[in-house]
Structure formats: C-alpha cells, structure tokens
Amino acid sequence: MKFQDLLKFATEEMVKKIEEPQEVRKKARAEKKAQREPLSTWAFGVLPMAFSMFKRRRQSE
Template structure:
C-alpha cells in the first residue's frame, strides 16, 4: 500500500511543478520534445522506410 501512496505523492508533485510553470515554458518544452521525436516508421523499422521511399522516388523519376 505504501507504493501506491508514493505514486500518488509523485503524481501530485509533478502536477504542482507543471502548474507552477508559465504557459510559454510548457509550450516551448513540448515543441522541443516534438522536434527530437523520430517519426513512427523510423522509430519502428529504422532507416529501411527512408531507403525504400528514396528507391521508389528515383524509380518513378527514371520512368519519365
């Protein structure tokens, strides 16, 4: 039961910290996280999707 209390305490502390931050600061942190985050295909399959898309685009341009 103490672990649940610790978890609730942690969540409460995080909520208070977040509420004390100015809106602009929260927004800038969110934008930084989004910029650092990789796209889903890259995250799930590595560089293979990018390689396939480059191959497919070059193949289409060579046909014309």
C-alpha cells in the same frame, strides 16, 4: 515505496507542471516533438527510408 509516498510524489509533480508557465510548456513540447523520429521510421525501421531513396533515384533518372 509506500502508496502514500507515491501519491505525494505524483501530486508534487502534477503541481509543478500546472504551475509552470504555458509558454514554457509549449516550448518544451515543441522541442520534444522536433526530436522525435518520423512515424514511418519508428514503426518500420529502415525499410521506408530505403524505399524513399530508391524512389528518388528512379525519379531523377
């Protein structure tokens, strides 16, 4: 792909995003944020979940 083609594509995508209504952009952003994993799980894997389960079990006893 030539640089001009890449620049044209990037410009077209930017214009599409700018012309999109603000409500639609906010809704898409909120949906994407809701689907995201919590930071602790994403960064450290299953370990934080196991720790929280252990902590809950100890509190209920």
